[in-house]
Amino acid sequence: MFKINEASWDRIARVVLGIILLFLGLGGTVTGILGVVFDVLGVILLVTGLVGVCPLYMLFKFSTKKS
Amino acid sequence: MSENNFFERVKQNPRPVVVDFWAPWCGPCRAIHPVITKLGVEYTGRVDVWKVNADEQPDFLRSLRIYGIPTLVAFHNGQEVARRIGAASPAVLSTLFEAALSGDKPVKFGPAPLDRLLRLVSGTAMLFLAFQGRFSGLYLFLAGLGGVIAFSAVYDRCPIYRAVSARLKDWLRKESADQPRS
Helix, strand or coil: CCCCCCCCCHHHHHHHHHHHHHHHHHCCCCHHHHHHHHHHHHHHHHHHHHHCCCCHHHHHHCCCCCC | CCHHHHHHHHCCCCCCCEEEECCCHHHHHHHHHHHHHHHHHHCCCCCCCEEEEECCCCCHHHHCCCCCCCCCEEEECCEEEEEEECCCCCHHHHHHHHHHCCCCCCCCCCCCCHHHHHHHHHHHHHHHHHCCCCCHHHHHHHHHHHHHHHCCCCHHCCCCHHHHHHHHHHHHHHHHHHHHCC
């Protein structure tokens, strides 16, 4: 559907960072507004990492994946 | 049949060849036999199917480095282009015939290794988070999502999924065939 625009290292970094943020946010280590920000950012990073497509990259016609 | 003799015959054959190494006592060989026969009929005149009984030619199999059966080897212009060890779905087996026909590497099914790894890690992490939250409210949803993501890493290797999806596809095909065309 969408062309993958993330390199392997990019995807791995997103998934790892997304999991860490979700653990901090949902795990209760970080609470309040920052906790919610961590949750949302974690979900976004996890989803974009799993799918391999970043909408922001698409918007700026940027890609970390070598063609 | 010797190794040289075999390759000479494969080279001289006017059509690409798919060789099925099997044995009468081998259950998976018997399981894929109808599929191979059906594909052989489907590709008549384009790809030939040869059968080699592993019990009768143990040295020959060893020389081809075949250590397990069933093994299917696809040859294009006398060169091996694809090999499949063990039973597989009709869709996967048909890729061998396509590879023999085109000379290209067979199309791989299922997610890429990196996709498998990322899905497995994310799914497990989500399940762990849900466990920490004692599966209450949002965490129950997280557990379900994590389970689905983790399963999507290995769905093509699950025999239950394969059996159910094959039946479902068959049923859908029959349903669409039964419907009158407007």
